[in-house]
Amino acid sequence: MGLKLLRFIFFGNYFIGLLAVVLTIESTLQLQVPFNSLSYYALIFLAPIVYYTYAYMGAANNINSPNPRTAWYAKHRVFVRWSQRLLGLTCLTVFLYMLRRDYLAILQLPVIYWLVVAVLLGVAILYYGLVPVFFFNLNLRNTGWLKPFVIGFVWAATANLLPLILLKIESGYNMMEYPFWIFLFVKNWMFCTVNAIMFDMKDYAIDSNTQLKTFVVRIGIKKTIFYVLIPLLILGMVSLLTFAGMMHFLPGRTAFNLLPFLLTIMVAYSMNKRKQIFYYLIVIDGLILVKALCGIIAMQFI
Numbered sequence: 001m002g003l004k005l006l007r008f009i010f011f012g013n014y015f016i017g018l019l020a021v022v023l024t025i026e027s028t029l030q031l032q033v034p035f036n037s038l039s040y041y042a043l044i045f046l047a048p049i050v051y052y053t054y055a056y057m058g059a060a061n062n063i064n065s066p067n068p069r070t071a072w073y074a075k076h077r078v079f080v081r082w083s084q085r086l087l088g089l090t091c092l093t094v095f096l097y098m099l100r101r102d103y104l105a106i107l108q109l110p111v112i113y114w115l116v117v118a119v120l121l122g123v124a125i126l127y128y129g130l131v132p133v134f135f136f137n138l139n140l141r142n143t144g145w146l147k148p149f150v151i152g153f154v155w156a157a158t159a160n161l162l163p164l165i166l167l168k169i170e171s172g173y174n175m176m177e178y179p180f181w182i183f184l185f186v187k188n189w190m191f192c193t194v195n196a197i198m199f200d201m202k203d204y205a206i207d208s209n210t211q212l213k214t215f216v217v218r219i220g221i222k223k224t225i226f227y228v229l230i231p232l233l234i235l236g237m238v239s240l241l242t243f244a245g246m247m248h249f250l251p252g253r254t255a256f257n258l259l260p261f262l263l264t265i266m267v268a269y270s271m272n273k274r275k276q277i278f279y280y281l282i283v284i285d286g287l288i289l290v291k292a293l294c295g296i297i298a299m300q301f302i
Contacts, residue, residue: 010281011072012083013052017045019288023159023188026295030184030247033175036166039098044158046091051124053084068277105169113165120157123150148200152193155288160185183243190236191291194229194264198284201271221272229268237261249298256298260291 009015021041028035056073057080073080099106160181167173175181201216201224216224237258244254264287 006278006282007068007072010278010285011069012080013049015281015285016052017049019285019292020044020048020155020158022289022292022296023155024163026292026299027160027184027188028163029299030243030295031164031175031181032247033164033167034171034173036163037098037170039094039101040163040166040170043091043094043098044162046087046094048158050084050088050091053080056080057084102169105172109165109168113168116157116161116165120154120161123154148193148196149189151196152189152191155192156185156189159188180243180246183239183246186239187236187243190232190239191261191264192288194232194236194268195284195288197224197229197232198264198268198271199280201280225268225271230265233261233265233268250302253298253302256294256302260287260294263287263290 021044024036024041024044056070164175164181167175197216201221219227240257240261241254244257249257267283267287
């Protein structure tokens with residue numbers, strides 16, 4: 001029963017929706033700005049579930065796949081299909097409700113906000129190659145070394161940029177005038193990019209056979225850890241320290257926010273040996289949850 005529940009939560013991408021919510025709460029507390037509306041948190045929970053599930057919809061007839069996640073989608077294809085429809089309809093309903101409620105404020109948004117939204121939507125669309133081929137054929141999932149940076153960018157933008165844009169729409173609060181959010185964005189971008197690279201390590205053999213030139217395929221696991229992961233984590237920590245200095249964090253609060261980066265370095269060292277898929281889903285994706293919880297606890301109690 002426990003294993004079935006884990007598969008449902010992690011394979012069904014419900015954990016991804018939870019991560020989007022807690023990362024948003026963390027950045028809100030760290031920037032010391034008002035919270036968004038409940039409708040926004042509902043949308044930010046539902047949208048990643050629908051978005052990430054789309055990638056596995058093609059696995060409906062591959063029940064004998066050696067990949068446990070693909071086999072789970074094939075086995076539960078009827079449930080996944082109806083769940084996708086229900087969650088997608090709910091997501092659309094919430095979006096239309098918010099659009100109807102705030103359409104005047106949306107129309108009055110400054111150009112810079114529209115540009116940020118356009119870039120984020122463009123990257124999200126190109127990530128799955130949703131643009132018709134007769135326009136141009138580009139799928140960012142197949143770009144190898146660029147893919148983790150794209151994933152990290154989307155996650156950082158979801159956690160740090162979208163809440164500020166919605167805050168401007170919902171309450172008129174303009175955080176974009178201050179530079180603090182830039183360093184917080186870079187910190188989350190680097191952390192989520194490292195997380196995506198570590199997740200790519202589970203597909204090392206498959207990516208090598210299909211000639212998808214990820215970092216691991218290009219330079220190997222050990223060099224990826226020392227020459228890619230650790231430098232990106234250091235860049236993220238420098239950005240965090242800069243942000244903490246500008247926001248006048250106390251030493252204890254800063255140290256607590258640095259803890260997830262140190263834990264990620266430890267997990268990175270453990271990646272020399274191949275792990276089961278739940279290790280990647282629970283431990284590696286779990287690092288994002290740990291980072292968000294550390295940030296929330298530091299802001300609330302330290």
